Amino acid sequence: MKVILVEKVPTLGNVGEIVNVSQGYGRNFLIPNKKAVLADDAHKSELENSKKRLKKKMDEEMKEALATKKKLNGVNLELIKKVGASGRLFGTVTTSELSKHLGEKGIVVERRVLSVSDPIKKVGNYTVKAKLFTDV
DSSP: OEEEESSOBTTTBOTTOEEEOOHHHIIIIITTTTSEEEOOHHHHHHHHHHHHHHHHHHHHHHHHHHHHHHHHTTOOOOOOOOBOTTSEEEEEEOHHHHHHHHHHTTOOOOGGGEEESSOEEESSOOOEEEOOSTTO
């Protein structure tokens, strides 16, 4: 019996793959639990359409990520925070603060995209990395 996986099944494969399984496994487990659908012509054409839509969406997101990368390259942020006598900040500079200040400069970046290698607890220059897309 051939089925199209609707979600990732560790022992079988990933979403969208057409796999061959035993009749009982397909009818009694995969299809009732909505982990797969029967691989007939209608579902195959639907799979092809969804792959095309997904590819188009991924291409658009990649273009947006590259545009944001160009904006972010070389951006310097100056944050004003209270500092103790030893040069330590009262509190740590967080990614949400960085995201907010980037937004003020016209660059919209979610806080969870930004990553700081070491916590920013002292006055100084720091480099922050942004994981905008898979390879960007």
